[in-house]
Amino acid sequence: MLIGIALTLLGLLQFPNLFINKSFDYKSFELYSNGHVELDDDVKKVLDSVIVNLKQSQFYQPKQKFELYFVKGTLYDRLTKLFGVNNIASSKYNKHIYFGNPDFVQSKLIKGESKFEWVNLVQIISHEAVHSQMYTDYSRLGFMKIPAWINEGYCEYISHFHKKNSPNYNLNLLRSKLQETEDDWVKSEFGSMTPTIYLRDRLIMEYLLDVENKNILKIIENENLDPEKILSQMKIKLNGLDKLQVDQDVRISKELLDLELAYQDMLLPIISLKEDQTKMYWFIVSWLKTSYSTPDWTGYYSEEWKEKTKKKGIDCSGFARVMMDQVFQKEISGSSQGILNQQCIRIERNSLKMGDLVFFRAPYSNNDKIVHVGVYLQNGYFVHATSKKSASKGLGLSVNSLQEKHWSEDFVAGGRVKE
Numbered sequence: 001m002l003i004g005i006a007l008t009l010l011g012l013l014q015f016p017n018l019f020i021n022k023s024f025d026y027k028s029f030e031l032y033s034n035g036h037v038e039l040d041d042d043v044k045k046v047l048d049s050v051i052v053n054l055k056q057s058q059f060y061q062p063k064q065k066f067e068l069y070f071v072k073g074t075l076y077d078r079l080t081k082l083f084g085v086n087n088i089a090s091s092k093y094n095k096h097i098y099f100g101n102p103d104f105v106q107s108k109l110i111k112g113e114s115k116f117e118w119v120n121l122v123q124i125i126s127h128e129a130v131h132s133q134m135y136t137d138y139s140r141l142g143f144m145k146i147p148a149w150i151n152e153g154y155c156e157y158i159s160h161f162h163k164k165n166s167p168n169y170n171l172n173l174l175r176s177k178l179q180e181t182e183d184d185w186v187k188s189e190f191g192s193m194t195p196t197i198y199l200r201d202r203l204i205m206e207y208l209l210d211v212e213n214k215n216i217l218k219i220i221e222n223e224n225l226d227p228e229k230i231l232s233q234m235k236i237k238l239n240g241l242d243k244l245q246v247d248q249d250v251r252i253s254k255e256l257l258d259l260e261l262a263y264q265d266m267l268l269p270i271i272s273l274k275e276d277q278t279k280m281y282w283f284i285v286s287w288l289k290t291s292y293s294t295p296d297w298t299g300y301y302s303e304e305w306k307e308k309t310k311k312k313g314i315d316c317s318g319f320a321r322v323m324m325d326q327v328f329q330k331e332i333s334g335s336s337q338g339i340l341n342q343q344c345i346r347i348e349r350n351s352l353k354m355g356d357l358v359f360f361r362a363p364y365s366n367n368d369k370i371v372h373v374g375v376y377l378q379n380g381y382f383v384h385a386t387s388k389k390s391a392s393k394g395l396g397l398s399v400n401s402l403q404e405k406h407w408s409e410d411f412v413a414g415g416r417v418k419e
């Protein structure tokens with residue numbers, strides 16, 4: 001019985017027009033409210049701005065109509081609260097429900113109670129309308145399959161379009177805002193609160209569309225896109241020179257940046273080093289393309305040695321030696337086996353720390369003779385000169401994870417260089 005009533009009520013909620021009268025039509029919009037809203041210049045201005053946004057959308061259809069319901073204070077409002085709905089707006093098909101009071105003069109939708117008291121009216125109507133557009137363009141099932149970050153990201157992207165000429169609108173600025181906060185909500189350019197995840201999704205979308213010049217339809221079709229990965233790529237690309245010149249220790253050349261870009265996929269798992277361990281990060285980048293061969297140690301301490309060897313090649317223990325020396329100020333030398341036996345304390349795999357060494361046996365060997373060494377970085381990742389895959393492809397150094405089958409199977413021990 002109770003369930004029956006609940007289902008009936010839920011069903012009724014699909015028809016907000018049963019609870020609230022239409023106030024007026026204007027262009028693409030039918031506006032429903034308690035009668036506080038009249039079609040005046042302020043209303044027109046807001047709705048016209050929405051249309052300016054919507055025309056930027058790939059899914060724009062001039063004839064599409066949107067029903068806007070401003071339900072605050074109505075029975076509909078109370079019923080939805082009964083079902084625990086507590087957002088400021090939602091949409092289904094062409095029906096958009098707004099749970100705040102609209103202020104068309106200030107272009108605000110005012111909710112009132114908590115810290116997300118209001119949102120920008122043009123922005124929120126545009127956002128919900130893009131949902132409607134996409135909903136119409138894709139079959140119901142197709143729409144459901146679009147990942148949330150694409151769906152919300154595109155709605156956010158389009159709904160902020162009218163702000164694009166403002167000086168506050170800057171991809172890098174927003175990105176640093178996202179980086180600085182750990183809160184669930186951030187202040188938008190409008191001064192209103194927006195969920196941090198929406199800011200993230202908008203940034204990614206904007207980067208893909210405006211910087212990478214991708215097409216939204218192609219983005220939807222590509223099932224392999226990973227938002228966090230794109231965010232890191234974006235970080236690399238946008239960070240560029242300006243950020244890094246701050247660091248006096250490291251001379252960032254154009255060459256180094258090109259290398260970084262060429263290896264960006266490989267660098268992703270260790271990208272946080274760029275800020276936490278700037279010197280180490282750029283040290284690694286500077287050796288990335290060096291091929292695999294036994295180096296000649298004559299003149300090791302000269303600058304020329306480094307440049308010459310980067311061109312000629314380095315082997316695994318050689319690279320470990322240079323990195324330990326130049327990044328960690330620790331001296332090691334000789335073969336991998338010798339380094340482990342004489343110069344290290346053995347460390348368990350799960351106790352590895354940045355700057356420890358990782359030692360490997362030969363594939364399929366039946367003993368623990370060490371034939372390979374790398375330098376441990378973080379989160380299971382290590383860097384090493386390897387003749388295996390990367391060098392044979394002319395790629396030089398490699399960053400790999402101890403979780404990868406090959407490295408996991410051949411791992412013998414970790415080693416911490418003795419003081």
Ligand SMILES: [Zn+2]
Pocket residue numbers: 127131152155
């Ligand atoms: Zn949304």
